[in-house]
Amino acid sequence: MIVPATQEIDVSDTSPGIADSANPLPDTLRFKAAAPLVDIGANLTHDSFRRDVQAVIERARDAGVGTLIVTGTDLEHAHQALELAARHRGLHATAGVHPHEASQWSATPAQEFAALYREPGIVAVGECGLDFNRNFSSPADQERAFEAQLGLAVEAGLPLFIHERDAGPRMLEMLRSWRDDIADAVIHCFTGERKTLHGYLDLDLHIGLTGWLCDERRGHHLRELLADIPLNRLMVETDCPYLLPRNLPAKAPGRRHEPALLPWIVGEIAHWRGDGEGDICRATTATARRFFRLEDN
């Protein structure tokens, strides 16, 4: 089941719609990466990609984004993500239960997830974590589901793809107590403050950045934090179809974000860090390949 409110979508924004596949992206939104990129958070099982996922993947490749980590936010979407990964070169999948869905956590899916983690197409446990911004599941249910998935990640020896919103202090407490046991973790779509960022970096965790930093209403504080993130801890992601960057030079069809737009976000990161785009591409790609243990392309 698709839950439209899931993940980073701001409920005050218009939801991403089905794009017009006959008119995919205007030329002004065709950005080519300076070097190959990995989009570590692409929700390609979202309904808005149902009609044209093949074209979306091809457009990403044309833009230099040839490797995509497809996010699995519940059991059904994890299976769909794994199927996509099996069908398309350069795609890999994660499998977990998003904090919004945490109230549905039970022992049965835990067993089914453990089986999924033996599939080579699954490269991380997640999306899982804590979201105290909206509390679509109660904080107690979120902690219980997250704790269970931390345990599964330890058993599977896989890294974690973590969602945290307005829950930095509690997330840090939980990760501190698990840090020696878990292989590795990325805080995807980091949106927090400097103190939380340094807490994660002190635990030797990774940081995923999205187009959130292009949002003048709530994301510009991230510009000043960019230089604090070592390049071997930084990865980039669209979190598409959500979080369409608000400073694009043209409208995206259906207000839908897609992996081909990732180079725009990398350009913003490079600009505010004062680095070259090619350097950010090469470093984040090397970090992602190491983090997710990618062998192919």
Ligand SMILES: [Zn+2]
């Ligand atoms: Zn998320």
